[in-house]
Amino acid sequence: MASTTARLRVRQLKDLLQRSFPQAEISDLGRPTRESRVGGVLVWDGFAGRTQLQRQQMLWEALRRDLTADELLDVGFIVTVTPRESQAVWAD
Numbered sequence: 001m002a003s004t005t006a007r008l009r010v011r012q013l014k015d016l017l018q019r020s021f022p023q024a025e026i027s028d029l030g031r032p033t034r035e036s037r038v039g040g041v042l043v044w045d046g047f048a049g050r051t052q053l054q055r056q057q058m059l060w061e062a063l064r065r066d067l068t069a070d071e072l073l074d075v076g077f078i079v080t081v082t083p084r085e086s087q088a089v090w091a092d
Contacts, residue, residue, distance in 0.1 A: 007074060008038055008067065008071040008074035008075065010029055010030050010031070010038055012071075013029065013038055013075070014026055014029055016062065016063070016066050016067070017029075017042060017062070020062035020065075020066075021042060021044045021046065021062070023044070023045070024042055024043060024044040024046075025041075025042075025043040025044070025083070025086075026040060026041070026042055026043075027040060027041045027043070028040045028041050029041075036076065037073075037074050037075055037076030038074060038075055038076055039075075039076035039077045039078055040078055040079070041078070041079045041081065041086070042059065042078055042079065042080050042081070043081055043082070043083055043086045044080070044082070044083075045082060045083060046058075047080055047081065047082045048082045048084075052080065055080035056080060058080075059078060059080055063075060
């Protein structure tokens with residue numbers, strides 16, 4: 001039986017993140033499997049000097065502002081890092 005809740009579109013989430021975090025780099029945004037929630041990586045200069053808790057609070061405030069309750073349930077983990085942190089973690 002198909003779910004009656006609206007599924008969050010990856011493009012919709014990417015557009016929201018781009019509006020809320022100008023000049024951010026958004027990568028690996030998607031669903032690992034068809035049944036999973038949307039997750040990814042948000043790289044933004046504005047996270048500098050903020051704790052992970054503060055970054056996640058900023059992210060979820062933006063999500064709650066623009067998404068419905070059902071769409072929010074479809075959001076998985078989104079990593080929030082600065083460009084410098086991203087280079088240190090994902091450097092070749």
